[in-house]
Amino acid sequence: MIVRIMGEGQVQIADGDLGVLNALDTELESAIEADDETTFRSALHALLDKVRHVGKPLADDALEPSELILPPADASIDEVREMLGDQGLIPG
Template sequence: MIIRIIGEGQYRAPEALCEELNKIDNRIVVLVSQGKAQEFRQELARLISEIKEKGESVSAEEILESDIIVPPEDLSLEEAKEVFTGSGIFED
């Protein structure tokens, strides 16, 4: 799976990592729906960190379509309410 972090580039993520990211994504959906801004930001930072640490960076010369687009770490709670709804950005 190819994941793009807005403003940071693309990463290849193996299936096992995607399962882990989906769990974080599901927590973010709950936190956003509860209006817990601080906890949401912590989990979004964790999501991005996991992608960067465990995914494989795609070179800028390689042009690939992204399967998932992750918003930047500075996303506001109001903006997150538009992004993290239903099953979130990772489909179950």
């Protein structure tokens, strides 16, 4: 799966890593629903850090379509709330 972090580029994520990313996404959703800025910020950074850690960066000149687009680390809680789908940022 190709994932783009806005402002950073694209990474390839293995299917086996989606479970842990979904767990982090659930924490992020809960923080947004509770309107808890501190937990939101921590959960967003944990999710993005994990994507960076498990993802294999694509070349800067690669033009692959992104299957998921994640917000930048400095996104506000309202910006991320607008990006949430029925299954969070990461479906599954």
